[in-house]
Amino acid sequence: MKIQKILFSFALACFLLIGCKNEVKKEKLPVQKENVSLAISGMTCEIGCAKTIQSKLSKKEGVIDAKVVFTDSIANIAFDANTTSKEDLVAFVSGIAGGELYKASIAPKKVAHTCTEDCKETCQNKTTATETEKACCSVNEDGTTFCKEDCKMACCADKIAA
Structure with a gap:
């Protein structure tokens, strides 16, 4: 009995x-939020492929938000750069389903288009604008005229070519 008490x-x-x-606690760094768009090839359906990729991405450590758009074959991901990287996300998506179905790459960034002041004035001046430019102009509820985004490029392209 004495041995049991000792043990x-x-x-x-x-x-x-x-x-x-x-316990040694890890120093928690503030979130360094970054965004990346990945082009994903190999998706054949919205439910089985896109939703699966989105679900797996959402559960990955460091991913803040993930949206996969099947029709565009793009994944828009917000992530913590202290925890993961763009290259890690590309490898992660490419490795889903054993690495044989999907191939991911960083999608090129779209360059924002800006019109010159001269182009904007021409578009807003309906009396001297061409028919194409008139179709591109709209009027806000407050009466101000503005160019529709896709038409700004056409308007500016005309000015550059001239």
Whole structure:
């Protein structure tokens, strides 16, 4: 009986020593949010492919938000750059389903188009604008005229060519 008490006391002491050991806590860095768009090839359906990729991406450590658009074959991902990287996300998506179905790459960024002031004035001046430019102009509820985004490029392209 005495041996059992000694063994029990020894086991309890070991448990307390091990259980009360100070754990080394990782320093938590503030979230460094970045966005990336990935072009994904190999998707054949919206439910089985796009939703599966989106679900797996959403569960990946460091991913803040993920949206997969099947019709465009694009994944728009917001992630914490302290935890993961663009290259890691490309490898992760390419590795889904054993790495044989999907291939991901970083989609090229769209360059924002800006019109010159001269082009904007021509578009807004309906009396001197061409018929194409007139079709591109709209009037807001407050009476101000503006160019529709896709027409700004056509208007500016005409000015550059001239």
